[in-house]
Amino acid sequence: MTGMKLRQMIVLGLETSCDETAAAIYDTASGLRGHCLFSQVETHAPYGGVVPELASRDHIRKLMPLVEAVLAQSGVRPDELSGVAYTAGPGLVGALLVGATTGVGLAFGWGIPAIPVHHMEAHLLATLLEPEPPGFPFVALLVSGGHTLLVEVRGLGMYKILGETLDDAAGEAFDKGAKLLGLPYPGGPQLARLADQGRPGRYALPRPMRNKPGLDFSFSGLKTALALQVRDNGGISALDSGARADLANSYQEAIVDTLVARSCRAIESTGHKRLVIAGGVGANRLLRERLRDGLSRLGATVYYPRTEFCTDNAAMIAFTGCLRLAAAPEAFGDLHVTARPRWPLEELRP
Ligand code: KG4
Ligand code: ZN
Numbered sequence: 001m002t003g004m005k006l007r008q009m010i011v012l013g014l015e016t017s018c019d020e021t022a023a024a025i026y027d028t029a030s031g032l033r034g035h036c037l038f039s040q041v042e043t044h045a046p047y048g049g050v051v052p053e054l055a056s057r058d059h060i061r062k063l064m065p066l067v068e069a070v071l072a073q074s075g076v077r078p079d080e081l082s083g084v085a086y087t088a089g090p091g092l093v094g095a096l097l098v099g100a101t102t103g104v105g106l107a108f109g110w111g112i113p114a115i116p117v118h119h120m121e122a123h124l125l126a127t128l129l130e131p132e133p134p135g136f137p138f139v140a141l142l143v144s145g146g147h148t149l150l151v152e153v154r155g156l157g158m159y160k161i162l163g164e165t166l167d168d169a170a171g172e173a174f175d176k177g178a179k180l181l182g183l184p185y186p187g188g189p190q191l192a193r194l195a196d197q198g199r200p201g202r203y204a205l206p207r208p209m210r211n212k213p214g215l216d217f218s219f220s221g222l223k224t225a226l227a228l229q230v231r232d233n234g235g236i237s238a239l240d241s242g243a244r245a246d247l248a249n250s251y252q253e254a255i256v257d258t259l260v261a262r263s264c265r266a267i268e269s270t271g272h273k274r275l276v277i278a279g280g281v282g283a284n285r286l287l288r289e290r291l292r293d294g295l296s297r298l299g300a301t302v303y304y305p306r307t308e309f310c311t312d313n314a315a316m317i318a319f320t321g322c323l324r325l326a327a328a329p330e331a332f333g334d335l336h337v338t339a340r341p342r343w344p345l346e347e348l349r350p
Helices: 041-047 052-074 093-110 119-129 170-180 187-197 220-232 241-270 285-297 315-327
Strands: 010-015 020-027 031-039 083-089 114-118 138-143 148-155 158-164 274-278 301-303
Touching: 010 052, 010 093, 010 315, 020 052, 020 315, 031 052, 031 315, 041 052, 052 093, 083 093, 083 119, 083 315, 093 114, 114 119, 114 315, 119 138, 119 148, 119 274, 119 315, 138 241, 148 241, 158 241, 170 187, 170 220, 170 241, 187 241, 187 285, 220 241, 241 274, 241 285, 274 285, 285 301
Parallel strands: 010 083, 083 114, 138 274, 274 301
Antiparallel strands: 010 020, 020 031, 138 148, 148 158
8 A cells, every 4th residue: 555554454445426337345455356347338328428317227227236246256255344435426416326325325234434435536546556656746637528637646635736627628528529520429439549540730720728827728629620620621421531530630639739738837837756647538548658758858757547447447436445444444434425416626635
């Protein structure tokens, strides 16, 4: 773990904040014991986005079977568990309630604490699950479907937001761009794959906020610029597959370029030497390459969670729950069910 001396703790983590149902077990003595995930992508694909009510219903169907599977997979008995951690927010309220009520119910039944976990804090800390984790302090670039944040992380619960998006999140920019290019939901990874087949530099797209001071982001102008490019070329059906790939390439380049420029500036302005990537867009190959190159020029190092822990997962929830339980065991005694669709990261305390 992170240098702390602790009695052994084993925590079950549950994640149900959006369209992934997941369960995992983290053990302070031996690390991650098991993790299972069910993705609802196919449920939502026909609708072109996540349908909250369908998400809640799917979580209800899948969560308990995943809990049983992860207990079997890890060989952990319920009486060995120290606590049950669940994602308490931010997220879709109905989806959160499934994990929260299940988590509190299991904890009550097993006579152990229930630990409400902040989903974004868990993303920020996911890299600490890796074999060579970064030490504190670090700067985190949190890029998901709902958030684009640069955060200074000085320790558990010590977060300062350095910059954030003024409009769309980076993942949202990928997803909306994908839609404009006629790609099916979920578009981000598909746009990335198409972009990798395209040629660079064929289409000129803007770099919003590039020359503005500060560390905020904006992506909605870029999306509009893409829509205009598609229109000016006669609409998506008039573009052949080569042109679509080239357009995807220029679009991905513009998003990545913006994220890398801002991240480098955050490293320069804080003087920290570690950048941690979190959230689904962190799975993007070009972003990873460019950040590694950009940061090495600044004498800084970039850290990533493995790809499956960039996107939503329960391993990060079990791990964060463990850290929280270890830091304040007395704080999690009651059986209050916490579900907070909105929950600012900066409200968290050490
Ligand atoms: O963190 P995450 O799994 O869910 C939340 O939003 O909380 O992030 C999902 C986002 C989606 O917008 C998805 O399109 C994007 O991450 N994403 C990617 C890639 N993989 C996932 N965007 C670009 N390139 C990828 N390889
Ligand atoms: Zn997430």
